[in-house]
Amino acid sequence: MSGILAPFALEFMQRALIVAVIVGALCSTIGTYVVLRKLSFIGDGIAHASFAGIVIAYLRGLDYYVGAGIVAVLTALGIGYVNRRGKVALDTAIGVLFTGAFALGVFLMSRQSHYSVDLEGFLFGNILSVSRGDLLLIAALASIVVFSLVLLYRPLLYTSFDPVVAEASGINVAFVDYALLVLLALTIIISLESVGIVLVAALLVTPAAAAYQLTRRFTRMLVLSGCIGTACSVLGLYLSYYLNAGSGATIVLLVTVVFFVAMAIGRATRYRTE
Amino acid sequence: MDRNCAVRLIDVRVNYGQVLALDGVDLSVDRGQALGIVGPNGSGKSTLLKVVAGLVAPARGVVEVFGRRPRELPAGTIAYVPQVEAVDWSFPASVYDVVAMGRFPKLKTLARFGAPDREAVDRALSALRLDDLRSRHISQLSGGQQQRTFVARAIAQQPDLLLLDEPTTGVDAGTEESLRVLVRELVGGGMPVIMTTHDLDRAPEWFDRLAVVDKRVLATGDPREVLESGAYAGIREHTHVHGHMRT
Numbered sequence: 001m002s003g004i005l006a007p008f009a010l011e012f013m014q015r016a017l018i019v020a021v022i023v024g025a026l027c028s029t030i031g032t033y034v035v036l037r038k039l040s041f042i043g044d045g046i047a048h049a050s051f052a053g054i055v056i057a058y059l060r061g062l063d064y065y066v067g068a069g070i071v072a073v074l075t076a077l078g079i080g081y082v083n084r085r086g087k088v089a090l091d092t093a094i095g096v097l098f099t100g101a102f103a104l105g106v107f108l109m110s111r112q113s114h115y116s117v118d119l120e121g122f123l124f125g126n127i128l129s130v131s132r133g134d135l136l137l138i139a140a141l142a143s144i145v146v147f148s149l150v151l152l153y154r155p156l157l158y159t160s161f162d163p164v165v166a167e168a169s170g171i172n173v174a175f176v177d178y179a180l181l182v183l184l185a186l187t188i189i190i191s192l193e194s195v196g197i198v199l200v201a202a203l204l205v206t207p208a209a210a211a212y213q214l215t216r217r218f219t220r221m222l223v224l225s226g227c228i229g230t231a232c233s234v235l236g237l238y239l240s241y242y243l244n245a246g247s248g249a250t251i252v253l254l255v256t257v258v259f260f261v262a263m264a265i266g267r268a269t270r271y272r273t274e
Numbered sequence: 275m276d277r278n279c280a281v282r283l284i285d286v287r288v289n290y291g292q293v294l295a296l297d298g299v300d301l302s303v304d305r306g307q308a309l310g311i312v313g314p315n316g317s318g319k320s321t322l323l324k325v326v327a328g329l330v331a332p333a334r335g336v337v338e339v340f341g342r343r344p345r346e347l348p349a350g351t352i353a354y355v356p357q358v359e360a361v362d363w364s365f366p367a368s369v370y371d372v373v374a375m376g377r378f379p380k381l382k383t384l385a386r387f388g389a390p391d392r393e394a395v396d397r398a399l400s401a402l403r404l405d406d407l408r409s410r411h412i413s414q415l416s417g418g419q420q421q422r423t424f425v426a427r428a429i430a431q432q433p434d435l436l437l438l439d440e441p442t443t444g445v446d447a448g449t450e451e452s453l454r455v456l457v458r459e460l461v462g463g464g465m466p467v468i469m470t471t472h473d474l475d476r477a478p479e480w481f482d483r484l485a486v487v488d489k490r491v492l493a494t495g496d497p498r499e500v501l502e503s504g505a506y507a508g509i510r511e512h513t514h515v516h517g518h519m520r521t
Contacts, residue, residue, distance in 0.1 A: 036362075036365060036366075150384075151383055151384070154378040154381060155378070157375070157378075158375050158378045158379075160365075161361060161362070161365050161367060161372070161375065162361050162375070164329065164354075164356060164360075165354055165355075165356065165424075165427075166375075166378075166379075167327075167328075167329060168327035168328065168329055168352055168353075168354035168437070169349065169350055169352060169353060169354070169376075169378075169379040169431060169433075170347060170348065170349030170350055170351060170352065170379050171349060171378070171379055212366065215366060216366050216367075216368070216411045217366050217367070217368065217371065218365075218366045218367055218371065220366075221366045
């Protein structure tokens with residue numbers, strides 16, 4: 001038993017484990033709404049756009065989380081605004097906004113003759129580099145997101161399924177939509193350090209997509225997605241330690257395998273009932 | 275102020291960009307009254323319901339529901355059943371789940387989904403003869419069953435105003451009759467109902483008043499009198515001619 005738990009005797013591995021649980025649970029839970037509302041591309045867009053914030057924060061000597069956070073939330077609100085008011089299709093608007101913001105980040109970075117910051121770490125994530133201070137910040141932000149998701153549970157469910165009728169019945173659909181985008185941006189910020197910009201989208205989409213293969217009820221999908229995300233994060237972190245591989249990539253590969261298994265199970269059981 | 279008045283539209287105009295959908299519409303509905311709306315396709319019938327529901331803002335004129343603008347009403351006041359439900363039928367929800375959503379607008383944020391809510395859902399399911407289908411996933415419903423599920427959701431909401439957009443289109447005769455009985459029961463209990471329909475012949479059995487709409491209100495009054503006045507026959511011919519002109 002002590003052999004199995006050996007990696008977690010190290011303090012940085014303990015912190016990494018806590019972050020893996022938080023990030024895995026949070027991404028996959030909010031991911032249920034991302035999948036059902038077909039917002040997969042948005043997660044990717046917000047994550048890429050926040051790269052500009054990281055670079056600007058670095059150049060100004062600010063905290064990365066503050067820089068990435070401000071840009072991510074602004075991008076999320078911008079996407080929401082274009083979607084509601086603009087005459088541009090949402091995927092087009094996201095394509096424009098996130099490539100633009102990402103290019104700004106690359107542009108600013110390329111003008112620096114030397115830089116010491118670990119930018120690759122933000123692209124692909126390094127869960128082992130999470131400090132004590134980071135952990136506290138992650139836990140605080142995660143609490144805000146979870147609390148908001150609990151408060152908004154019913155309006156989020158109703159507006160995800162039928163926004164028109166929800167609005168007619170007096171639910172403030174615009175507020176719910178914007179709130180979800182801001183919560184999504186916060187979730188991405190929380191996840192940036194551990195799984196990175198490139199892989200966060202997978203953690204937002206794949207556990208929920210796997211859960212969707214296995215159940216036809218919303219609450220079960222939400223819980224199942226959260227369980228798959230958490231389990232894959234923890235197991236992926238553990239595997240990455242022994243395989244000496246990047247934690248983010250290992251977690252995402254694991255959750256991808258789970259998705260295909262879930263798809264196979266889903267197909268098999270559906271054929272039986274039909 | 276007429277306290278019996280539920281819905282009032284004064285000189286309402288609605289544009290979709292350059293296209294005029296409604297113009298100079300004056301209408302009112304009292305509590306305990308069913309108003310039927312008839313008119314050809316593209317006449318603005320659905321837009322009329324959307325304006326009352328607060329989904330579409332008028333470019334001109336006044337829309338009042340219980341003396342207030344639709345968006346200023348307490349949540350749960352209006353229940354709206356749209357014509358073609360453009361929802362994702364693969365959404366993970368059973369018939370019961372969808373009907374239960376009707377309770378959401380009036381529930382306080384952290385309030386439990388309690389016994390009164392479950393009772394309201396059960397009653398709505400019974401009223402629409404959906405008891406046996408309550409656990410069924412919504413993708414496995416026929417068109418008529420989908421329609422009944424959405425009407426049941428509106429009933430479970432226990433609204434103060436019910437808006438129905440062609441609820442009888444594509445449903446079998448039995449469903450249509452049970453819907454009609456349900457609407458008459460609700461109206462008998464004091465609920466105002468506005469409903470669009472294509473079925474002119476049965477309008478007198480459904481409605482207390484009938485309005486013929488083609489961008490404007492061409493006629494309004496007792497259903498039999500409106501039908502006999504030939505107001506609708508006039509626009510039928512009109513659209514018929516237009517149909518030929520297009521070809």
